[in-house]
Amino acid sequence: MTIDVNTFIGPYPFRHLPHPEPGVLVQVLAREGVERAWVGHLPSAFYRDPTPGNEALADALAPHGARLVAVPTIRPDWPGWEGALRAAADAGAAAVRAYPPQWGMGPHDGSMRRLTSAVGEAGLPLLLTVRFEDGRQRHPHDVAGELSGAAVRDLARSDARARIIVTAAGRALIEEVHWGLTPEERARVWWDISWIWGPPEEHLAHLLRAIGPERFLYGSGWPLRLSQTPRANLELLPDDVRALRLASADAVRAA
Amino acid sequence: MTPTADRPPAPLGGPGPLVDVHAHFYHAGCGRSDWKQVNESRLRAGALIGITVHVASMLGSFGHRSPTYFPSPSDIAEGNDEMRRLEAGSSGLVRSYVTVNPNDAARAQEEIARGVEGGAVGIKLAASRRADDPLLDPIAAAAVTHGLPILHHIWQHRTREWPGQEISDGADLGRLAARHPRAMFILAHIGGGGDWAHTFPAVADMPNVYLDISGSGVDRGMLDAALQAVGSTRLLWGSDITMETGLAKLRALEAIGLNAEEMADIRYRNAVRIFRAGRLLPSVEPTPARRARAERA
Numbered sequence: 321m322t323i324d325v326n327t328f329i330g331p332y333p334f335r336h337l338p339h340p341e342p343g344v345l346v347q348v349l350a351r352e353g354v355e356r357a358w359v360g361h362l363p364s365a366f367y368r369d370p371t372p373g374n375e376a377l378a379d380a381l382a383p384h385g386a387r388l389v390a391v392p393t394i395r396p397d398w399p400g401w402e403g404a405l406r407a408a409a410d411a412g413a414a415a416v417r418a419y420p421p422q423w424g425m426g427p428h429d430g431s432m433r434r435l436t437s438a439v440g441e442a443g444l445p446l447l448l449t450v451r452f453e454d455g456r457q458r459h460p461h462d463v464a465g466e467l468s469g470a471a472v473r474d475l476a477r478s479d480a481r482a483r484i485i486v487t488a489a490g491r492a493l494i495e496e497v498h499w500g501l502t503p504e505e506r507a508r509v510w511w512d513i514s515w516i517w518g519p520p521e522e523h524l525a526h527l528l529r530a531i532g533p534e535r536f537l538y539g540s541g542w543p544l545r546l547s548q549t550p551r552a553n554l555e556l557l558p559d560d561v562r563a564l565r566l567a568s569a570d571a572v573r574a575a
Numbered sequence: 576m577t578p579t580a581d582r583p584p585a586p587l588g589g590p591g592p593l594v595d596v597h598a599h600f601y602h603a604g605c606g607r608s609d610w611k612q613v614n615e616s617r618l619r620a621g622a623l624i625g626i627t628v629h630v631a632s633m634l635g636s637f638g639h640r641s642p643t644y645f646p647s648p649s650d651i652a653e654g655n656d657e658m659r660r661l662e663a664g665s666s667g668l669v670r671s672y673v674t675v676n677p678n679d680a681a682r683a684q685e686e687i688a689r690g691v692e693g694g695a696v697g698i699k700l701a702a703s704r705r706a707d708d709p710l711l712d713p714i715a716a717a718a719v720t721h722g723l724p725i726l727h728h729i730w731q732h733r734t735r736e737w738p739g740q741e742i743s744d745g746a747d748l749g750r751l752a753a754r755h756p757r758a759m760f761i762l763a764h765i766g767g768g769g770d771w772a773h774t775f776p777a778v779a780d781m782p783n784v785y786l787d788i789s790g791s792g793v794d795r796g797m798l799d800a801a802l803q804a805v806g807s808t809r810l811l812w813g814s815d816i817t818m819e820t821g822l823a824k825l826r827a828l829e830a831i832g833l834n835a836e837e838m839a840d841i842r843y844r845n846a847v848r849i850f851r852a853g854r855l856l857p858s859v860e861p862t863p864a865r866r867a868r869a870e871r872a
Contacts, residue, residue, distance in 0.1 A: 335772065338796045351830065454792055456768035457731070517791065518819030519620035520613045546793040548823035548830070555587055556620050556819050 321355045323569040324547075325415075325447070326487040326512045326539030328362035329380055330373075332452070334459035337362075340543040342380050342388055348547045349387065354538070357388055358414040358447070358569065362544075364393040365419045365449070371404060378411065389414040391447055395423060396435035405438055414573065415445040415485065420471060421464040427471035433478040440481030445572050448472065450488045450515070452544055469496040476505045483575055487512040487539055491523040498531050510572055512539025518553040525561050533564040537572065586625020588825045591839065592856055593624065594846040595821070597726065597763060597789040597813030598631035600669070602657035604650075606639030614661070618668070620818045624825075627843065628855055632672040632699040632726070633658040644702040644728070644740035648682045651675065655686060659693040670855060672699035672726055677710040687717045696850045697761075698725045706743035707750035715755040724759035724849045726787070727751075731769030744769065745777035745784075752781045759783055759849040764815050766790030766824075771797050775804035782809075785845060789813030793820050798827055807837035811845050 329342050340362065349357055359381060364373030370393035381388045392408040394401050394416050408416060416439050420432050439446045450467045472486055476497070486497070489511055498506050513536055517523040528536065540547045554562075586593070598617065601610035621629055633654035635646025646654070651674055658671045673690025675683035675698060687698060698718050704710050706727055718725050730742035745762060752760050760783060765771045767790030778784040786801055788810055801810060814821035828838060847855050 336796060338799060454768060457770045517817050520617035520818060521816060522616050543795050546795055546823045546827050548826040549793050549820060552822035552826065553819040556623055556822065
C-alpha cells in the first residue's frame with residue numbers, strides 16, 4: 321500500500337493554489353495509484369493558534385473515511401497544547417505536524433523538545449516541513465526560513481521515543497542529519513521523497529544506496545506541488561535501486 | 576552508455592517524438608569527477624522517458640576555471656567544442672547550442688560562426704549580461720541571420736541581484752525580443768527559480784518568446800497559468816537538471832486535459848518550428864528538399 325505522507329488541504333497565504341480540497345485530493349490519489357494520504361491543514365502552519373485549523377481539518381476529512389487521515393498541527397508554546405495532542409491521538413491522527421520556523425522557534429527550542437517527547441509518548445510520529453516553496457520564489461513577507469538540519473538533529477536526540485518524519489528535504493540536509501546522528505537516533509528519522517532530485521544528478525538513487533530505502537517515504541507536497549513527481553522519480557531510478565521498496569508509513573506508526 | 580542507447584519499448588513519457596530543449600552535459604574540464612556518470616545518467620533517463628532529441632549546452636567549465644554564468648572565452652570555446660564532440664557521436668540523439676558570453680562581443684560572434692559551421696541548432700545565453708542590454712543586439716541579429724533560436728537563462732521575477740549571475744527576468748527578455756521581432760527566444764525554465772507568475776504576463780504578448788517548462792520547480796498551477804498566458808503553441812518541453820520533474824510535467828499536462836494536438840505542440844512541434852527546419856527531427860519534419868526527394872522516390 322502506498323501512502324502519501326505529505327499532503328495538505330486548504331489555501332496557501334502567498335500564492336493561489338488550484339482546488340486544494342479533499343475531494344480533489346481523493347481523485348488525485350486514485351489517478352496516481354496511491355491508496356491513502358496523511359493530510360495536514362495548510363493554513364494552520366501560518367495561524368498563531370492552530371486549534372481552529374485542526375477542527376476544520378477534521379470536518380473536511382470526515383466524509384472521506386480512511387482514505388484521508390488527518391495530521392493535526394500542535395504548537396507547543398500555545399496554552400493547552402497538551403490537551404490538543406491528547407485529542408488528536410484520541411481522534412486517530414496519523415501523526416502530528418509542527419512548524420518551528422513559522423513559529424519563530426530556533427534549532428534548540430525547549431518547547432519543541434517537549435512536544436517531541438509528548439508525541440513519542442502518545443505513540444505518534446512528528447511530521448516536520450523543511451520548506452513549502454523554493455527559496456528563490458518566496459513572497460517578501462515569507463521570512464520564516466527553512467527548517468535546519470540542526471533542528472532535526474536536536475529533536476531526534478531529545479527523546480528515544482521520538483519518531484520523526486521530515487518532508488521536503490533535499491539531499492544535503494538529509495545527509496547532514498543522517499550522518500550526524502547515532503545509528504539508534506537515525507533509525508527514528510524518516511524522509512519523504514518529494515524534494516529529492518532524480519536524474520541526471522541522481523540524488524535519490526544515491527540516498528537509497530547510501531542510507532537505505534527503509535528511511536524514505538512516499539510524499540508529494542500536494543497541493544503545493546505536482547502529485548506526479550514522486551512516482552516519476554521512482555520510475556526513473558537506475559536498475560540497481562529501482563526494485564527497492566520505500567518504508568511503509570504504517571510501519572512508521574507501528575515502530 | 577553511448578549517446579545512441581536503446582529506448583525502452585514503452586516510453587514513460589508517452590508515445591511520439593519528445594524534444595528536450597533545455598539539457599546540459601559535462602566534460603572533463605568541468606572539475607567534477609563524476610561528469611561521465613552524469614552524462615550517462617541523462618541519456619539513460621532520457622531513453623526511459625522517450626526523449627527523441629536532447630538539445631544541450633555546456634556552460635564553459637561550469638565554474639571550475641571561470642564562473643558558470645560568466646564563462647571566460649577559453650572556457651566557452653572548450654565547452655562548445657566538447658558539446659559538438661558529444662553531439663557528433665550521438666547519431667542525432669543530441670543537438671547543440673553554442674554558448675556565448677556577450678561581454679566578449681567579438682569572441683561571441685566568432686563562437687556563433689564556429690557553432691554554425693559545426694552544426695549548432697541554437698544559441699545559449701546564460702546570465703553574463705542583462706537580457707535587454709545593447710550588447711545582446713548583435714547576438715540577436717546573428718541569430719536571425721543564421722536561423723538559430725536563443726535560449727536565455729531567466730530568473731522568474733528579478734527583485735534584486737543574486738551573486739554569481741547577472742540575472743534577467745521575463746520583462747528584461749521581452750524588451751530584447753521587442754527589438755528583434757524576427758528572432759526566436761526561448762525563455763528558460765519557468766520552473767527554474769523565482770516567481771513564474773510574474774513571467775507570464777510579462778511575455779504573454781511577445782509572439783517570438785517561447786517558454787520552456789523545465790526546472791526543478793513543480794508548483795501546482797504553474798502549467799495551467801502558462802497555458803492560459805501563451806497557449807500550447809508557445810510552450811516547449813525541457814528538463815534542465817531535474818529529469819523527474821520533466822516527466823512529472825508531461826503527465827501533469829495530460830492530467831490538465833490537453834488534447835493530442837496540444838501535447839504534440841509542447842512535446843516537439845513548437846521546437847521543430849523554431850529550430851532549424853528539418854534538423855531537429857528530420858524523420859518527423861522533413862525539409863522541403865527531403866520531402867521532394869521522398870515524393871520523387
